[in-house]
Amino acid sequence: MTEFLIYQGKAAIALAVFYMFYRLLLSKETFHRFNRIVLLGTAALSFVLPLCVITLKEVVVVPAMTASSETVTSEVTGTAAMIPEVSVPIWPVILCSLFALGALAVLVHVVFSIIGIRRMIRSGSRQALESGETLIITETDTAPFSWMKYIVLSREDYESGYSQILTHEKAHIALGHSWDLLFVDMITALQWFNPAIWMLKADLRAIHEFEADDAVLRSGADVKEYQYLLIRKAVSKSGYSVANSFNHSTLKARITMMLNKKSSRMSAWKALYVIPLVGISLAANAETRVDYQYEDQTSDNTELVEKYSTTVDKDTKKSFNEKNLQNGRVTVDEENAKPRFNGGDANEFSKWVYSQLKYPEECKNAGITGRVFLSFTVGTDGKVRDVKVLRGAHEKLDAEAMRVLNMSPDWTPGTKDGKPVPVSFTFPVIFEIPDSENK
Numbered sequence: 001m002t003e004f005l006i007y008q009g010k011a012a013i014a015l016a017v018f019y020m021f022y023r024l025l026l027s028k029e030t031f032h033r034f035n036r037i038v039l040l041g042t043a044a045l046s047f048v049l050p051l052c053v054i055t056l057k058e059v060v061v062v063p064a065m066t067a068s069s070e071t072v073t074s075e076v077t078g079t080a081a082m083i084p085e086v087s088v089p090i091w092p093v094i095l096c097s098l099f100a101l102g103a104l105a106v107l108v109h110v111v112f113s114i115i116g117i118r119r120m121i122r123s124g125s126r127q128a129l130e131s132g133e134t135l136i137i138t139e140t141d142t143a144p145f146s147w148m149k150y151i152v153l154s155r156e157d158y159e160s161g162y163s164q165i166l167t168h169e170k171a172h173i174a175l176g177h178s179w180d181l182l183f184v185d186m187i188t189a190l191q192w193f194n195p196a197i198w199m200l201k202a203d204l205r206a207i208h209e210f211e212a213d214d215a216v217l218r219s220g221a222d223v224k225e226y227q228y229l230l231i232r233k234a235v236s237k238s239g240y241s242v243a244n245s246f247n248h249s250t251l252k253a254r255i256t257m258m259l260n261k262k263s264s265r266m267s268a269w270k271a272l273y274v275i276p277l278v279g280i281s282l283a284a285n286a287e288t289r290v291d292y293q294y295e296d297q298t299s300d301n302t303e304l305v306e307k308y309s310t311t312v313d314k315d316t317k318k319s320f321n322e323k324n325l326q327n328g329r330v331t332v333d334e335e336n337a338k339p340r341f342n343g344g345d346a347n348e349f350s351k352w353v354y355s356q357l358k359y360p361e362e363c364k365n366a367g368i369t370g371r372v373f374l375s376f377t378v379g380t381d382g383k384v385r386d387v388k389v390l391r392g393a394h395e396k397l398d399a400e401a402m403r404v405l406n407m408s409p410d411w412t413p414g415t416k417d418g419k420p421v422p423v424s425f426t427f428p429v430i431f432e433i434p435d436s437e438n439k
Contacts, residue, residue, distance in 0.1 A: 001092045008099070008190070010050035014281055016196040018042035021277065025270040027203065029263040032210045033175075038271050039204050040180060043187055043197075049278065054286040089367075099193070106189040110182075117147050124152065133173055135166075143233060146172045164221050164229060171215035177208040206250045210257050217258065227255050339378040339423050340412040346425070349408075353429060356404045360396040364433060368394050372401040372429045380420035382410040390426060401429040 022042065026035050124138040129151075136152045144153050144162075146169035157165060172178070184201050191197040216226055230251055341349040363369075370393025377386045387405045392398040405427070414423040 001096055002089075005092055005095055005099075007050050010285070011047050012191055012194040012196070014049050014277075015043060015046035015191060015194060015200070017277060018046060018274070019196045019200050021273045023199075023203075025273055026267075028260075029267050029270075030210075030257065030260055031263055031268060032207050032214065034268055034271070036180070036204065036207045036211070038274075039200060039207070040183065042274060043184065043200060045274075045278070047187070047190070049281045050285060052282060052285065054282055056286060056288045102192040103189040106185070106192050110185045110189075117150075117152075120152060121150055129166075129170075131170060133170060144169060146170075146178070148178050149173060162229070164216050164226055165233075167216045167219050167221070168212045171212040172208060174215075175208075175211055177211075180204060180208065202250075206253055209250060209254050213254055213258060223258060227258065230254065337415040339382070339414040342409070343412075346427075349411075349427075352408075353404055353427075356407070357429065357431075358400060359431060359433070360400055363394055363396050363431070367433065368397070369432050370394055370397055370430075372398050372431070373426060374401055374405060374429065375424060375426050376405055376408075377422050377424045378411045378413060379422045380413050382413045384408040384411070393431065397429075397431050400431075404429070 019039075019042070022035075022038060026038060029035060120138055120140070120142070121136050124136040127135040127137065129135055132149070133146075134150050135158075136150055137155055137158050138152060139155055141156070142152065142154050144151070144157055144165045146152070151166065151169040151173070153162075153165065181204075184197075184204055188197050188201060213226075217223060338345070341352065372393050373390040375386070375388050375390050376384050379385055384405060387402050389398050389402065413420040415421060
């Protein structure tokens with residue numbers, strides 16, 4: 001749930017940044033189809049980029065104390081079962097509920113708009129056009145509009161013989177503008193809280209009108225006469241958000257765009273702004289994975305310290321040992337005795353740690369959680385020493401984890417070949433606020 005909210009936040013930021021650069025660099029240019037592609041492409045890219053996570057691997061080498069080492073993690077030893085269960089905080093539930101309500105409202109509006117269009121299409125008289133479109137003549141006083149393959153005209157407009165209106169709406173259909181609007185409506189449902197998507201949608205509809213107006217002018221229509229037609233029809237209304245209306249509200253922008261000088265092809269290079277923005281987004285979304293690895297140390301009798309990271313499995317570990325034995329080197333195997341805590345294994349030690357752990361009040365009140373990775377050594381006398389933080393979470397959380405480990409009772413030391421040996425461990429201490437504390 002929290003991950004979904006984070007994803008939506010990243011998508012919202014990416015969408016807003018892409019749209020801002022479009023407005024600054026391309027919105028005044030006259031290559032409308034190119035601008036349309038940029039708007040639709042960057043809108044889709046905004047939802048893809050947060051899913052593209054570049055993982056960087058960082059290996060942290062932990063010095064081995066002597067002949068053996070042991071990695072203890074919650075995944076391997078099952079200590080997670082001993083950590084108090086943590087419930088989902090209430091605020092993600094509230095935010096997701098609000099998000100769902102907003103998305104539902106947008107989708108309901110789209111559905112009702114489509115239903116209204118379909119009802120008008122069914123109620124009007126049909127006429128098949130030679131170019132493949134279907135003309136719907138309605139008795140209601142509505143502004144001309146098109147949706148999918150249908151062109152809807154009022155009886156008054158049809159009898160007036162407005163051929164330029166037909167050319168305009170045919171252009172909308174030929175260019176597939178209805179599909180653009182449906183696509184943006186789906187994005188709007190996911191980003192209804194983001195002002196950028198509403199402005200992008202308005203700009204896209206304006207581009208649709210620019211393209212259709214350009215098609216009318218290229219058909220040989222007189223510019224002045226066509227502009228007067230737009231003004232006359234500007235008083236009409238159309239209430240369908242998924243349709244392309246002839247009297248789209250950006251009348252001034254449409255007339256101005258007709259008079260603008262055509263942009264040069266070189267202006268299209270401005271769209272390269274997308275490349276550095278994609279790079280920045282990928283860099284900001286990159287993650288670093290830390291693998292802990294024990295360094296090799298060989299003594300006079302060619303003892304080799306076993307090394308493996310927190311992600312190594314038993315089969316890999318066994319293969320590693322067999323290879324070292326074939327080379328005449330001694331490794332620690334499962335037959336050698338490992339240190340024991342209170343007669344048990346590392347799980348028993350985990351139980352004791354969490355029974356002694358006290359969540360720092362300052363961190364608890366601030367909702368600070370995290371995982372502290374520590375290393376320590378069980379000496380030949382069974383005492384815990386050399387407690388160090390390998391990767392911390394917060395200053396106070398680190399200090400509390402070290403405090404508990406430093407007060408550990410004595411262990412039964414590990415042995416090798418019947419002799420006590422010091423054994424090094426890595427151990428995670430997880431700080432999570434219990435369910436009862438969140439309520």
